[in-house]
Amino acid sequence: MIGKDAVEETAYELTARASIEIPDDYLAGVEKMAETEEGDLGRFVLSSMLENWQAAKEDRRAMCGDTGLPRYYVKIGNEAAVEGGFVALETAIRRATARATHEIPLRPNRVHPLWRTHHDNNVGINAPEIEYSFEPDAEWIDITTVHKGGLFGTDYRMLFPGDGIDGIKRFFLDVLVSFGKRGLACQPAIVGVGLGGSKDISMTLGKQAACLRPVGERNPDPAIAELEEELKALGNSIGMGPMGFVGSSMVVDCHIEVGYTHTGGMPMSVHCFCLSSRRATARMFMDGRVEHRTDPKWFTPYMRREGVEWPPAAESLKASG
């Protein structure tokens, strides 16, 4: 049994880690970009960010004044059990968010959309968001927190199948140029693309692609992996770089996730996980162990399952090569 107090302590610790320490994969990606960036201002921004992350780590303070919106992704092993059930788990996560907001501290960004009232703790109606997925044959739960910044760094377009790959590239470029020009979502960003699904799932997949896959990880479908590389290169070739200044460091990485969609359309979303790509994960085991990491490991083969059976029947495995 996974204790509810342990869930609260773990969610609190994750919230602190995510707000203060930039994940290694994103840091390595920006360090690599700093070596090749030729724009003067772009280079300056990248080196300042590297100093800023180091200072945040040493001082144990949030890496950006806008501490974003804490949200949580919970992957539940099919054999796992939580003391008090999943209502207790949600209570623990909400308590951890409120406490962390005061103690780390985080900026209390969450307000009522109409009255702008707030509880001064980043908790409210439908906040923080908690999304769930499941994993077969597992006796643990994974909790990931993401503090998404870049209030405006998201867009959506309903494409037609005939728009094809060219239409995907066009929307991708439209978004990055527009965000760069208007100073939305501090770049370089991890750009997530959601393709297909219904409209809401397209948005969900794109956000998860941006926030839950580490820099350098490719989609297992080789053709999609190739498109990820192509979009990344395209995004870095538009002449805008860090924070929209002249340069070539706009996209640290591009991740695409797909979902089966209506035959008449191809919904597409684009999401930018900004310079403060804050995420942290912990795996909680039934025997009380807790293991921390920065790779959420969200998109498992089970998440991307295609057929009816799990595990896939031998014939369908053969058919898919």
Ligand code: SF4
């Ligand atoms: S977009 Fe990201 S880096 Fe820029 S101010 Fe917002 S949270 Fe901070």
